Amino acid sequence: MRNLFAFIYRFRAFLVFVLLEVLCVYLIVRYNTYQGAAFFNSANKYVGQVLEYQSGITDYFRLTSINNTLAHENAALRRELMQYRVQQESDTTAALDTTLYLASDTSHAAPYVLHAGRVINNSVRRMNNYLTLAIGTADGVKPGMGVISPDGVVGRVKTVSADYATVTSVLHSQMLVSAKIKKDNTFGTIKWTGGDYRTAMLDYIPLHVQPEKGDTVVTSGYNTVFPEGIMVGTITSVEKEQDKSFYTIKVRLAVDFAQLSYVYVVENTTMYEREDLEQQAGIVTDDQ
Numbered sequence: 001m002r003n004l005f006a007f008i009y010r011f012r013a014f015l016v017f018v019l020l021e022v023l024c025v026y027l028i029v030r031y032n033t034y035q036g037a038a039f040f041n042s043a044n045k046y047v048g049q050v051l052e053y054q055s056g057i058t059d060y061f062r063l064t065s066i067n068n069t070l071a072h073e074n075a076a077l078r079r080e081l082m083q084y085r086v087q088q089e090s091d092t093t094a095a096l097d098t099t100l101y102l103a104s105d106t107s108h109a110a111p112y113v114l115h116a117g118r119v120i121n122n123s124v125r126r127m128n129n130y131l132t133l134a135i136g137t138a139d140g141v142k143p144g145m146g147v148i149s150p151d152g153v154v155g156r157v158k159t160v161s162a163d164y165a166t167v168t169s170v171l172h173s174q175m176l177v178s179a180k181i182k183k184d185n186t187f188g189t190i191k192w193t194g195g196d197y198r199t200a201m202l203d204y205i206p207l208h209v210q211p212e213k214g215d216t217v218v219t220s221g222y223n224t225v226f227p228e229g230i231m232v233g234t235i236t237s238v239e240k241e242q243d244k245s246f247y248t249i250k251v252r253l254a255v256d257f258a259q260l261s262y263v264y265v266v267e268n269t270t271m272y273e274r275e276d277l278e279q280q281a282g283i284v285t286d287d288q
Contacts (some may be wrong), residue, residue, distance in 0.1 A: 067262065127172075130158070133164065148226070169257065179220055188204045199253065202217060236251065
């Protein structure tokens, strides 16, 4: 305290000068319209810049939380979109001749739930590639569930802990995806054979159909993992080889696996019931 008083006493003349200057500025701004307007306009400009800079710093450190919130909102919206598509299909079925189609058929009406998860580990250059997600059993994730991104099919959940899950990527030598050519519903199987992580093969397309470059390939909905109509990729080449019963078709995958950030784990609430029934009947499904 003594040092403070000594400092004030030593610089008393300067401090009185500053105090009087501040008082003069206040009186000029307070009682003169033009000077007051100029002062407040300038002050608002600089204060606004400071607040904007402060807001930018705060938002940067909140990006993870913001992204998580947006991912969960997108999951809810995508679920509503899927339900809308299912409803459209049901309405179309109901309008057809009931001697061929039953309006009460619920084969395509399985309810799906999407769980948003952040990708924390990923590989694209191995023969068998996996992802790790920051989402687990605490969030409702179980082994066997499908994984998609906003662009298309990603893979299938392999193992799960309370807070994490590993995913067998489409870029895996043992991963098969049941797919179809969208324009004519020709059923086939997507398989990655290594090399370019953006290119896979569409197998088992018979020679009597006419696939073309640029055709869209989507999930078939023939299994319990992925809903029908999820984007897989686009045909880039079609070859008809001798002594083969099927075309050799290359597909450019819709998902850029090197850029994955957030994905959605697809929960089919009727999956285990259907799989148990098919196992009891001795039905073996190769496609995932």
